[in-house]
Amino acid sequence: MDEKDLIRKAQKGDTLALAKLLQQNYSFVVKYLMKVTLHPQIAEDLTQETMMRCIEKIHLYNGDSKFSSWLITIATNLFIDQQRKKKREKKWVEQEQALRKMKWNAANRNEEWTDVIDVLAQINVDIRMPIVLKHYYGYTYEEIGKMMGIAEGTVKSRVSNGLKSVRKGLAEREGE
């Protein structure tokens, strides 16, 4: 059964179809959230919240975008809301702890940590998200704008400035 059939059945209330749909997209959402949050635990929690929101709103999905993109939109908005509620110090502490844990995971696999993740972690989430969506997932500026609820021009400038910040951050680290 292809995705369209599953979506149609899920919208009619078929639990099994919805379960299959969510299962197929689960890892995609976790991986996306991992890249924008840079925090595995928050990524897992937000993925479950995204799934719950999808169960509630599945009847509103109109097929204009890919189902995975629709899920990413939900996840993005949940993350933005969560970030607004958290205090800056708490966010910083959480991010540092997560980075330490990820570095430890990398070391356990005998792999060298990459500086670009540290640099990305220092960039504001509002800029980090469009960078990941553009340069990792390949979405257009227009699609990203729709996902984040901002103008296309704003996305362009955030991505461009973000890339400059990443380059600067990497150069500083290389110079150290």
Add this chain to the structure above:
Amino acid sequence: MLEDKDELTAKQLFDGLEKLDQWNPVSTPNLQWFQQNIELEKKRIRKKQWKDLLTFISVAVCVLSVLIAVVYRQPIIFLYFQLVGIILLPLAFYKTRKKVSKE
């Protein structure tokens, strides 16, 4: 088109994010876990909808009871309310319009 510098940075970003996936493998729960959660969530949504509906009906009944009581006992107060409403309505519309045109 991206500049060469940007392209290089984008490539470094892509590679770094790819590695992140390798270091943090995702384990997808089984189908039953999803089914159970969907059932639970659907139950919660139904419960919430009933609660909202009951709240709405209770408020509506309260407002209507007060209105009926006022109309039967003191019709003049009801007429005053209507008059105040007619005066305030254009003001409310004017404010909303102003807000919309500003956005």
